[in-house]
Amino acid sequence: MTQDDLTIADPKMKAHGVNVFYGEKQAINDVSIDVGTDLVTAFIGPSGCGKSTFLRSLNRMNDTVASAKVTGQIELDGEDIYAPSMDVVQLRARVGMVFQKPNPFPKSIYDNVGYGPRIHGLAPNKADLDVIVERALVRAGLWDEVKDRLAESGTALSGGQQQRLCIARAIAVDPEVILMDEPCSALDPIATAKIEELIHELRGKYAIVIVTHNMQQAARVSQRTAFFHLGTLVEYGKTTDIFTNPKQERTKDYITGRYG
Amino acid sequence: MTFNAAALLLLIAGLALIGWLAGRARSNLLAGRAGAKLHSRPQYHGWYVALWLFAPAALFLAVWSSVSPALITNQVLATEAAQSLPSFGFERGAILSDARAVAQGQQADVRLPAAAPLVKPYADASHKYAWIGIAAMLALALAGGLYAFTRIKPDFRARTRVEKIVMLVLLLASLVAILTTFGIVLSLLFESIRFFRLVSPAELLFGTEWAPTSGAPQPDTFGGIPLFWGTILIGAIIAMIVAIPIGMMTAVYLTQYAAPRVRQWVKPCLEILAGVPTVVYGYFAALTVAPALREFAVMLGIPNASTESALAAGIVMGVMIIPFVSSMADDSINAVPQAMRDGSLALGATPNETIRQVLIPAALPGVMGGILLAVSRAIGETMIVVMAAGLSANMTANPFASVTTVTAQIVKLLTGDQEFDSAKTLAAFALGLVLFIVTLLLNIVALRIVKRYREAYE
Numbered sequence: 001m002t003q004d005d006l007t008i009a010d011p012k013m014k015a016h017g018v019n020v021f022y023g024e025k026q027a028i029n030d031v032s033i034d035v036g037t038d039l040v041t042a043f044i045g046p047s048g049c050g051k052s053t054f055l056r057s058l059n060r061m062n063d064t065v066a067s068a069k070v071t072g073q074i075e076l077d078g079e080d081i082y083a084p085s086m087d088v089v090q091l092r093a094r095v096g097m098v099f100q101k102p103n104p105f106p107k108s109i110y111d112n113v114g115y116g117p118r119i120h121g122l123a124p125n126k127a128d129l130d131v132i133v134e135r136a137l138v139r140a141g142l143w144d145e146v147k148d149r150l151a152e153s154g155t156a157l158s159g160g161q162q163q164r165l166c167i168a169r170a171i172a173v174d175p176e177v178i179l180m181d182e183p184c185s186a187l188d189p190i191a192t193a194k195i196e197e198l199i200h201e202l203r204g205k206y207a208i209v210i211v212t213h214n215m216q217q218a219a220r221v222s223q224r225t226a227f228f229h230l231g232t233l234v235e236y237g238k239t240t241d242i243f244t245n246p247k248q249e250r251t252k253d254y255i256t257g258r259y260g
Numbered sequence: 261m262t263f264n265a266a267a268l269l270l271l272i273a274g275l276a277l278i279g280w281l282a283g284r285a286r287s288n289l290l291a292g293r294a295g296a297k298l299h300s301r302p303q304y305h306g307w308y309v310a311l312w313l314f315a316p317a318a319l320f321l322a323v324w325s326s327v328s329p330a331l332i333t334n335q336v337l338a339t340e341a342a343q344s345l346p347s348f349g350f351e352r353g354a355i356l357s358d359a360r361a362v363a364q365g366q367q368a369d370v371r372l373p374a375a376a377p378l379v380k381p382y383a384d385a386s387h388k389y390a391w392i393g394i395a396a397m398l399a400l401a402l403a404g405g406l407y408a409f410t411r412i413k414p415d416f417r418a419r420t421r422v423e424k425i426v427m428l429v430l431l432l433a434s435l436v437a438i439l440t441t442f443g444i445v446l447s448l449l450f451e452s453i454r455f456f457r458l459v460s461p462a463e464l465l466f467g468t469e470w471a472p473t474s475g476a477p478q479p480d481t482f483g484g485i486p487l488f489w490g491t492i493l494i495g496a497i498i499a500m501i502v503a504i505p506i507g508m509m510t511a512v513y514l515t516q517y518a519a520p521r522v523r524q525w526v527k528p529c530l531e532i533l534a535g536v537p538t539v540v541y542g543y544f545a546a547l548t549v550a551p552a553l554r555e556f557a558v559m560l561g562i563p564n565a566s567t568e569s570a571l572a573a574g575i576v577m578g579v580m581i582i583p584f585v586s587s588m589a590d591d592s593i594n595a596v597p598q599a600m601r602d603g604s605l606a607l608g609a610t611p612n613e614t615i616r617q618v619l620i621p622a623a624l625p626g627v628m629g630g631i632l633l634a635v636s637r638a639i640g641e642t643m644i645v646v647m648a649a650g651l652s653a654n655m656t657a658n659p660f661a662s663v664t665t666v667t668a669q670i671v672k673l674l675t676g677d678q679e680f681d682s683a684k685t686l687a688a689f690a691l692g693l694v695l696f697i698v699t700l701l702l703n704i705v706a707l708r709i710v711k712r713y714r715e716a717y718e
Contacts, residue, residue, distance in 0.1 A: 092606055
């Protein structure tokens with residue numbers, strides 16, 4: 001575990017000594033990581049290495065799994081997100097998430113994006129909601145494609161459009177962090193390119209954490225990369241360093257395609 | 261010597277076994293002698309012979325067992341001893357069956373003296389037809405077996421043929437239920453047509469006066485509207501007001517909130533509830549709920565409060581339907597992908613908001629289908645309404661009054677001594693036909709909705 005060259009002055013999220021258990025099985029073993037405010041952080045590693053599990057503990061989505069248990073400390077702006085005083089509903093409004101498979105609600109495009117602002121009371125009236133929905137769709141790069149058919153069902157869009165709709169849905173709540181769990185694994189190369197472009201544009205507006213199988217993708221979109229293996233964090237550093245000059249033998253083997 | 265179908269079936273099964281062994285042996289032998297490769301493995305040749313031996317003979321057996329008693333009786337009736345029989349009616353049948361029972365060894369001696377002279381002709385005829393039947397059956401079995409046996413060659417495609425026969429058997433099995441339903445519909449239809457010759461369909465469907473009192477001074481009237489209204493009031497309105505909210509809440513609790521251990525207990529309990537005989541619900545409605553409701557109504561000062569009330573029947577029927585609605589809703593909510601739930605929770609929605617705004621709307625088509633199926637069950641339900649809803653055909657929206665339903669009237673029309681050609685009795689069939697058509701349509705619509713909903717989530 002080398003963290004010497006990491007210069008994150010003001011981390012958005014800080015994880016320290018995190019363990020995640022599913023029943024008896026330990027899925028994450030003593031992971032410490034800082035997520036920078038203006039950075040895209042990529043988690044890479046072979047299947048089953050725990051990168052998605054760790055991601056899901058950053059917005060407490062693991063709470064929905066009855067057998068899951070998280071120990072250690074995870075902070076958002078210095079606040080312990082597992083403290084009893086933390087309201088998980090507010091936490092998830094601040095830490096949004098985009099899933100592996102696009103999962104739009106079976107509602108209209110407008111209602112998909114408007115869902116979050118409505119439940120959080122962000123839009124007092126219809127005009128405000130219109131503004132929020134338009135802005136989110138513009139930011140997600142979907143506005144021009146759907147502006148004339150906002151009343152159509154979100155499930156009628158193509159896979160790539162659905163995923164951008166899900167990103168718009170997350171943006172509409174105005175979160176501080178966006179977690180993306182392999183957002184392109186169900187998409188074709190063109191749709192993938194659009195999402196990557198979008199991540200570039202969103203950088204700086206939100207702290208972004210992306211889990212990916214695709215090492216080229218991690219190299220293209222991120223500034224920091226963490227390599228997970230068998231539930232432990234093997235190496236974490238600047239993306240350029242990880243891919244050109246890895247310090248650990250295991251990282252080197254993985255990125256040169258020796259396993260995984 | 262009598263014709264014992266079970267024993268004969270065993271006999272041809274035994275022959276089929278021999279045929280199986282012979283077929284297999286022959287195919288092995290042929291393959292060995294010619295040095296050729298068999299197209300089908302030897303046991304398929306065995307099955308081919310066995311099926312050809314068994315199937316025609318068994319089919320003949322089935323036909324013969326239903327035809328031969330009539331043939332025997334005809335022969336007996338042609339004898340001199342039978343000429344002294346009474347020419348018609350119950351007595352004649354009793355004497356014949358008495359003689360037959362003695363002749364076939366089911367009883368030691370005749371009970372009716374008139375049957376005694378018929379015993380011998382019966383025994384003779386039984387004997388003769390039994391031999392004819394057995395001989396024909398064996399001939400068929402052997403012919404079938406030999407035909408199949410001679411066809412065995414190394415390149416004979418026994419496997420494809422056996423598989424075709426197996427497919428045919430499966431097809432026949434699946435047709436049984438369909439053909440039976442078809443038969444039921446036809447019988448309903450014919451009796452209904454007889455009814456509609458006496459009373460016009462328009463009167464049944466649109467008439468507002470239901471008074472099938474045969475023998476009364478004024479003519480019978482068969483206006484079905486009061487019955488249809490009663491059925492809808494009890495089955496589709498009151499029962500659903502009870503069943504839909506409670507069933508939905510049960511499903512939401514069980515799918516979203518219940519700990520696995522609670523769910524493990526509550527679900528089977530609900531399923532058991534669905535298996536309680538409806539007559540038990542009927543007792544409960546008539547003896548407990550209805551009197552309590554009547555007292556309540558009297559207390560409120562509602563006129564026409566009856567001990568047989570639409571409300572009592574409807575509430576109990578609703579309770580009966582709860583497991584039905586809750587299990588359909590449970591299935592639909594569970595069929596909504598976990599990803600949908602996660603997506604909502606990840607936006608900071610509470611579990612409650614997630615259920616109300618995402619899960620239930622997504623599950624709604626499936627739930628609707630379930631509710632329609634529940635309605636079709638409720639309007640066809642009989643025992644509860646017979647016991648608790650009463651038989652007076654009132655057109656009233658007062659739930660404390662007594663109303664009647666289609667099913668309750670069918671029971672009333674068909675019980676007791678009735679001639680089967682009066683309009684009163686035939687009306688039961690016409691009502692049954694209406695009920696059948698309505699529930700059939702409801703089921704078709706419901707299944708369509710459910711199917712389309714399933715497709716939406718692959």
